[in-house]
Structures are given as C-alpha cells and as structure tokens.
Amino acid sequence: MQQLPTKSEIDYKREQIIDSKPLEMQQLPTKSEIDYKSEKYKDAYSRINAIVIEGEQEAYENYLQLAKLLPKHEDELIGLSKMESRHKKGFEACGRNLEVTPNMQFAKDFFAQLHQNFQSAATEGKVVTCLLIQSLIIECFAIAAYHIYIPVADDFARKITEGVVKDEYTHLKFGEEWLKAHFDESKAELEEANSQNLPIVWKMLNQVEGDARTMMMEKEALVEDFMIQYGEALSNIGFITRDIMRLSAHGIKAA
Ligand SMILES: [Fe+2]
Ligand SMILES: [Fe+2]
Numbered sequence: 001m002q003q004l005p006t007k008s009e010i011d012y013k014r015e016q017i018i019d020s021k022p023l024e025m026q027q028l029p030t031k032s033e034i035d036y037k038s039e040k041y042k043d044a045y046s047r048i049n050a051i052v053i054e055g056e057q058e059a060y061e062n063y064l065q066l067a068k069l070l071p072k073h074e075d076e077l078i079g080l081s082k083m084e085s086r087h088k089k090g091f092e093a094c095g096r097n098l099e100v101t102p103n104m105q106f107a108k109d110f111f112a113q114l115h116q117n118f119q120s121a122a123t124e125g126k127v128v129t130c131l132l133i134q135s136l137i138i139e140c141f142a143i144a145a146y147h148i149y150i151p152v153a154d155d156f157a158r159k160i161t162e163g164v165v166k167d168e169y170t171h172l173k174f175g176e177e178w179l180k181a182h183f184d185e186s187k188a189e190l191e192e193a194n195s196q197n198l199p200i201v202w203k204m205l206n207q208v209e210g211d212a213r214t215m216m217m218e219k220e221a222l223v224e225d226f227m228i229q230y231g232e233a234l235s236n237i238g239f240i241t242r243d244i245m246r247l248s249a250h251g252i253k254a255a
Contacts, residue, residue: 042100044212047107047211053104055142059134059139063077065118069125087167114197131178199251
C-alpha cells in the first residue's frame with residue numbers, strides 16, 4: 001500500500017533503483033567475489049547444506065522402502081540406498097569444512113510434505129507414486145540443484161558434488177526404466193501423483209530463493225534445469241510432448 005512517487009520525485013540514477021529490482025533481476029556476484037567464510041554465506045549454507053543432507057537421508061530411506069515394495073529389484077535398490085547414504089556423509093563433510101552447523105529442523109520441515117506423501121503412498125503399496133516422488137521428482141531436484149551449485153561451490157564441495165551428481169543419474173534411470181516398462185498401467189497414477197507433488201517442488205524452491213541467491217544460485221536457473229530433467233524423464237517413460245507440457249503446467253500453476 002505504499003504511495004508511488006510522482007515522476008518529478010524519481011531520481012533515475014539512485015542506487016536503490018537497482019536494489020529494488022525483483023530478486024531475479026539483480027546482478028549476481030562473480031564466483032571470485034564469494035566469501036565462503038562470511039557470516040552471510042555460512043548462514044545461508046546452514047539451511048541449504050541441511051536440505052541436501054536431509055534430501056540424501058530421505059532418498060536413503062525411500063530406496064529401502066522401495067526395495068520392500070519391489071522385491072525383484074531388492075538388491076539393486078539396496079545398492080542405490082547405500083549410494084545415498086554415502087552422499088549424505090559427503091555433504092556433512094562439506095558443512096564441517098566450512099565450519100557450518102546444518103539446520104536440520106529447517107530441512108525436516110522443508111521435506112515434510114514430500115516425506116508425508118511418500119509414506120502414505122508406500123503404506124498403500126502405490127509403487128508408481130513412490131517412484132515418481134523419489135526417482136523422478138527428488139532426483140531431478142537434486143540433479144538441477146547440484147548442476148547449478150557446482151560452478152559456484154567452494155573447491156572441497158565442488159569435488160564431492162561432481163561425484164554425487166553422476167550417481168543421481170543412475171537413480172533417475174532406475175525410475176524411468178521401471179515406469180517405461182509399466183507405462184500403460186502406470187499412466188493414470190503418474191498423472192495424479194504429478195499433480196499432487198509437482199506444486200510442492202515449486203513451494204520448496206520459493207522457500208530457498210533468498211539463500212540460493214546468497215550462494216549465487218538463481219531460482220530461474222534451478223527451475224529451468226529441473227524442468228529439463230523432469231521433462232526428459234517423462235519423455236523417456238513414454239509421455240508425448242503434449243502430455244509433458246500439461247504435466248509440467250501443474251507446477252507452474254502453483255508458482
Ligand atoms: Fe543422492
Ligand atoms: Fe539419488
């Protein structure tokens with residue numbers, strides 16, 4: 001409800017004009033300008049690092065539950081869960097390296113809705129929904145975040161993240177292959193699970209927009225990378241372009 005200035009009151013050269021631009025239009029600092037030890041960076045890192053650690057923990061638990069739901073793939077899924085556990089340890093080391101204590105309560109709250117939806121689906125034996133949440137949404141979210149983070153990470157975290165992102169592709173591939181092999185009977189459940197869970201990803205991205213910017217990661221770049229990974233996954237499973245556009249729009253509607 002603030003009063004707009006009259007035209008004669010506008011000082012077009014004022015610095016604040018830049019500051020008052022929407023977040024996404026402000027200039028990001030260059031990587032050499034990042035001070036990884038500054039309080040501001042460490043404060044943002046305490047939440048982002050916690051989200052990554054919690055995300056890997058969720059993934060570890062989710063693949064163990066999937067191993068029970070898909071006994072034919074038990075060994076493979078237990079193998080994937082072990083990889084997630086290693087990822088978690090790697091990111092915990094990244095936090096220690098910057099002397100940051102991850103804010104795990106923030107991260108638990110951040111994942112609460114996806115966590116709840118996965119648990120409900122697992123209880124009901126809805127394998128398709130579980131795979132969509134873990135192997136498509138969480139893996140694509142992780143891949144997008146790690147892609148955008150790698151170029152602006154500190155050297156220690158960059159090496160760890162580069163190793164992790166390769167593994168996440170194999171997890172995404174597991175979900176794609178299973179869903180492709182069961183496409184016809186999974187299609188309706190995939191559409192339903194997509195409309196319930198994709199909007200949650202948008203809320204999650206909005207929640208960390210400010211912290212991501214402090215770490216030089218732009219929300220638009222995260223969204224773009226996520227949509228590319230997710231769209232490709234849907235295409236690999238068997239959806240046609242028209243369906244992919246419609247499914248993707250469920251996320252955008254909630255933004
Ligand atoms: Fe992982
Ligand atoms: Fe993964």
